[in-house]
Amino acid sequence: MTTTTMHPFDSAIQLAAIDDGIRRGSTHPTWASMVGPFGGITAAILVRAVQTHPDRIGDPLAVTVNFAAPIVDGDFDISLRAARTNRTTQHWILELAQDGEVKTTATSVFGIRRDTWGDTEALPPCVPPPEEISPDSAQGDFVGWSRLYDLRFAEGPFPGEDAQPSLSTTTMWMRDSARRRVDYPALTALSDVFCPRVFLRHGGFTPAGTISVTTYFHADQQQLDALNDDYVLGAANANRFSGGYFDQGAQLWTRDGVLLATSHQVVYFKA
Amino acid sequence: MTTTTMHPFDSAIQLAAIDDGIRRGSTHPTWASMVGPFGGITAAILVRAVQTHPDRIGDPLAVTVNFAAPIVDGDFDISLRAARTNRTTQHWILELAQDGEVKTTATSVFGIRRDTWGDTEALPPCVPPPEEISPDSAQGDFVGWSRLYDLRFAEGPFPGEDAQPSLSTTTMWMRDSARRRVDYPALTALSDVFCPRVFLRHGGFTPAGTISVTTYFHADQQQLDALNDDYVLGAANANRFSGGYFDQGAQLWTRDGVLLATSHQVVYFKA
Numbered sequence: 110m111t112t113t114t115m116h117p118f119d120s121a122i123q124l125a126a127i128d129d130g131i132r133r134g135s136t137h138p139t140w141a142s143m144v145g146p147f148g149g150i151t152a153a154i155l156v157r158a159v160q161t162h163p164d165r166i167g168d169p170l171a172v173t174v175n176f177a178a179p180i181v182d183g184d185f186d187i188s189l190r191a192a193r194t195n196r197t198t199q200h201w202i203l204e205l206a207q208d209g210e211v212k213t214t215a216t217s218v219f220g221i222r223r224d225t226w227g228d229t230e231a232l233p234p235c236v237p238p239p240e241e242i243s244p245d246s247a248q249g250d251f252v253g254w255s256r257l258y259d260l261r262f263a264e265g266p267f268p269g270e271d272a273q274p275s276l277s278t279t280t281m282w283m284r285d286s287a288r289r290r291v292d293y294p295a296l297t298a299l300s301d302v303f304c305p306r307v308f309l310r311h312g313g314f315t316p317a318g319t320i321s322v323t324t325y326f327h328a329d330q331q332q333l334d335a336l337n338d339d340y341v342l343g344a345a346n347a348n349r350f351s352g353g354y355f356d357q358g359a360q361l362w363t364r365d366g367v368l369l370a371t372s373h374q375v376v377y378f379k380a
Numbered sequence: 381m382t383t384t385t386m387h388p389f390d391s392a393i394q395l396a397a398i399d400d401g402i403r404r405g406s407t408h409p410t411w412a413s414m415v416g417p418f419g420g421i422t423a424a425i426l427v428r429a430v431q432t433h434p435d436r437i438g439d440p441l442a443v444t445v446n447f448a449a450p451i452v453d454g455d456f457d458i459s460l461r462a463a464r465t466n467r468t469t470q471h472w473i474l475e476l477a478q479d480g481e482v483k484t485t486a487t488s489v490f491g492i493r494r495d496t497w498g499d500t501e502a503l504p505p506c507v508p509p510p511e512e513i514s515p516d517s518a519q520g521d522f523v524g525w526s527r528l529y530d531l532r533f534a535e536g537p538f539p540g541e542d543a544q545p546s547l548s549t550t551t552m553w554m555r556d557s558a559r560r561r562v563d564y565p566a567l568t569a570l571s572d573v574f575c576p577r578v579f580l581r582h583g584g585f586t587p588a589g590t591i592s593v594t595t596y597f598h599a600d601q602q603q604l605d606a607l608n609d610d611y612v613l614g615a616a617n618a619n620r621f622s623g624g625y626f627d628q629g630a631q632l633w634t635r636d637g638v639l640l641a642t643s644h645q646v647v648y649f650k651a
Contacts, residue, residue: 170625171592171646173444175487177464177471192475192482193448197624198591198648200448202473202485204463211463214473214487216446218592218646222623226651228581230547231619276501310499320469321442321489323594325627325646327620348502348631349598349639352493353468354441356596356642360619368620371627373644375442375489375596377469380497 116289117257118298121150122157124187132158132187136180140254145179145212147254148319149301151205153294155215158187159201160293165191166199167221168330169293173323175214181207197221222329231371233362236263239282239340251304251314258302259284261340268309277306277347288338291369293326296333299341299361300324300372306347306357307378315380320354322374328367336363353377387560388528389569392421393428395458403429403458407451411525416450416483418525419590420572422476424565426486429458430472431564436462437470438492439601440564444594446485452478468492493600502642504633507534510553510611522575522585529573530555532611539580548577548618559609562640564597567604567612570632571595571643574616577628578649581621586651591625593645599638607634624649 115123117139124132140150152174159165185207193200198220205213236242242261251267265279283302289295305317328336342362347355359372386394388410395403411421423445430436460474469491476484507513513532522538536550554570556562562570576588599607613633618626630643 171446173487173592173594175442175471175489178466192485195449200446200482200485202475204473211471214463214471216444216485216487216592218446220591220625220648222625225622225624225649226582227620227622229620229622230617311497320491321444321487321594323444323592323644325644327622327625327627329623346501348642349498349500351496351498351500351598352600353496354491354493354598356598371619371644373594373596373642377491378496 116287118289118295122154122294124158124161126161127186130188130190132161132189133184134187135184136182139257142252142254144318145181148176148322149298151180151213152301152322152324153298155187155203155205156217156297157294158189158203159217159219162189165219166194167197167219169326170218170220171323171325172217172297173215173321175321176319177214178210178212180212183207185212229368231360231368233366234280234342234344236280236342242282257286259286265309267304268312273312274309277309278345279303279309280344282340283343284340285338290338291333291336291341296326296328296361296370297324299343300359300370303343303345303359305376305378306345307350307355307380311380315378317376317378319374319376322372324370324372326370328369332367332369339364341369353379387558389560389566393425393565395429395432397432398457401459401461403432403460404455405458406455407453410528413523413525415589416452419447419593420569422451422484423572423593423595424569426458426474426476427488427568428565429460429474430488430490433460436490437465438468438490440597441489441491442594442596443488443568444486444592446592447590448485449481449483451483454478456483500639502631502639504613504637505551505615507551507613513553528557530557536580538575539583544583545580548580549616550574550580551615553611554614555611556609561609562604562607562612567597567599567632567641568595570612570614571630571641574614574630576647576649577616577618578621578626578651582651586649588647588649590645590647593643595641595643597641599640603638603640610635612640
C-alpha cells in the first residue's frame with residue numbers, strides 16, 4: 110500500500126466551491142510568514158480561485174493583490190466575480206475574508222493569447238548556472254516556508270547583519286524543493302519569494318510587509334510546459350525608499366532567457 | 381468683468397457626490413483618445429474620487445486601474461468603498477459604470493507617510509534640460525488630448541513610419557501646457573502619457589490599448605508643492621511583447637532627481 114502526501118503548495122491552494130461565487134480555503138502552518146501567511150501563497154490562491162471558476166476564459170495576464178489586513182490561522186472565504194467578459198479578456202474582482210472581515214482584495218485579468226509578433230527587450234541577468242552555486246540556508250532560518258524552495262543566490266543573498274550593500278538587488282535561482290512543476294499559481298508565488306529589499310539595505314530584519322503586489326504573466330502554457338520543474342532565475346530590485354514605504358520589482362526568467370513574469374510591489378517598512 | 385474658464389483637467393476630474401459611496405462624472409471631448417477617453421484621465425478621476433470621500437485617510441500610495449470596456453461619451457458613476465481602514469493605510473475598491481455596465485475596475489491604497497530612512501536607488505535619465513529641446517507636435521496630431529501637454533522628447537519620440545528602433549524606450553519632459561500644478565491626480569495621468577510602446581517598434585499606429593495599469597506614488601505633498609508646475613521627466617520602456625500583449629513601465633522624475641512615481645501596465649496589441 111502506498112500513501113500519497115499532497116505537496117504543501119497544492120494543499121495550500123486547495124479550494125472548495127461553496128457556491129458559484131465563493132471559494133473556501135484554509136491557511137497551512139507550512140506557509141506561515143512574519144505576519145500571516147507568505148504573501149506569494151495568498152496571491153497564488155487568488156489566481157487559483159479564478160482558475161476554478163466555470164466562467165473563466167483564458168489564462169492569467171495580470172493580478173493585483175492588496176494585503177489589507179493579516180490573515181489569521183484558519184478558514185477563509187474568497188468571493189469572486191467576473192466584472193466584465195470580453196471576447197479575449199476577462200476582468201475579475203476578488204475579496205478574501207475571514208469572519209466577514211476583508212483581509213485581501215484583488216483584481217485579475219485573464220486573457221486568451223494569440224500568435225503575434227513578439228520580442229523581449231529586457232535582458233536576463235548574466236549569472237552562473239544553478240549547478241555552480243550552493244543552495245542558501247539563511248532565509249530558511251528566518252521564515253520556514255522558504256525551505257520549500259531551493260534558492261541559489263548569485264547576487265544579494267538573504268542579508269546578514271554585517272552586510273549593508275548600497276543597492277538592494279538580488280539575483281537568484283529558485284526551484285521547488287520537491288520539484289513540483291511551475292504552473293500559473295506557482296509562478297505567482299515565485300514572484301514574491303524575494304525578501305523585502307529593506308532587509309538588504311539594513312543588514313537584516315526590520316518590520317516590513319507587502320501592501321500591494323501586481324504580477325504580469327508573460328509565459329504562455331507552452332512555455333510553462335517547457336520549463337516544467339526546472340530552476341527559475343529571479344532578479345529583484347528597489348527604486349525608492351521614503352516615508353515608510355518602498356517599491357520592489359522582480360523579473361522571472363527561464364534558463365534559456367524566456368521572460369516568464371514581471372512583478373511589482375509597494376511595501377511598508379519601519380526603519 | 382472677468383470670466384474664468386476651468387482647466388480641462390479640472391473639468392474632467394470634477395465629480396458630484398450622489399451619495400456616500402457614489403460619485404458621478406462626465407466624459408469631456410478634449411480627453412477623447414483612440415477608444416474612449418485617455419486612460420490616464422480615467423485613472424486620475426478614480427484617484428480623485430477617493431480624495432473626495434470623507435472617510436479617506438492619507439494620500440495615494442498605489443492605484444491599479446483595469447480598463448474592462450470602453451467608456452462611451454456621457455455620464456458615468458463611480459462606486460467606491462473602503463474595504464479596510466488601518467491605522468496608517470486604507471484599501472479602496474472602485475468600479476466605474478455606465479448604464480449599470482462595468483467599464484473600469486480599480487483598487488487603490490492610500491496611506492500616511494512618516495519620517496523614515498530613505499534612499500533612491502534608481503538613477504534619473506541623463507538628458508538635456510527641457511529648455512534645450514524643442515516641443516513635439518507629432519503625438520498631438522494623433523490624439524488631441526496630448527496638445528494639453530508640452531512634450532519634449534530627449535529619446536524615442538512619437539514614431540514616424542520610417543523609424544523602427546529596436547528598443548521602445550522614450551525619455552521626455554512633460555508639462556501641463558497651461559501650467560496647472562501637479563497634484564496626485566495629475567501625477568496619475570502623467571504616468572500614462574507615453575504612447576503604447578508597440579507604436580515605437582512598429583513605426584506608428586497599430587491597434588493597442590492599456591488593459592491594466594498600476595502606479596506607485598513616491599512623492600509626498602511637500603515634494604509635489606516643490607515641483608509645482610515645472611516639467612516632469614518621464615522615461616518609459618517595455619520588457620516583453622508576446623501573444624498579443626506587452627508590458628510597459630514608466631518612471632517620473634523631477635528636474636532635481638526626485639523620483640515622483642513608478643508605473644507599470646499591461647497592454648493589448650494587434651501586430
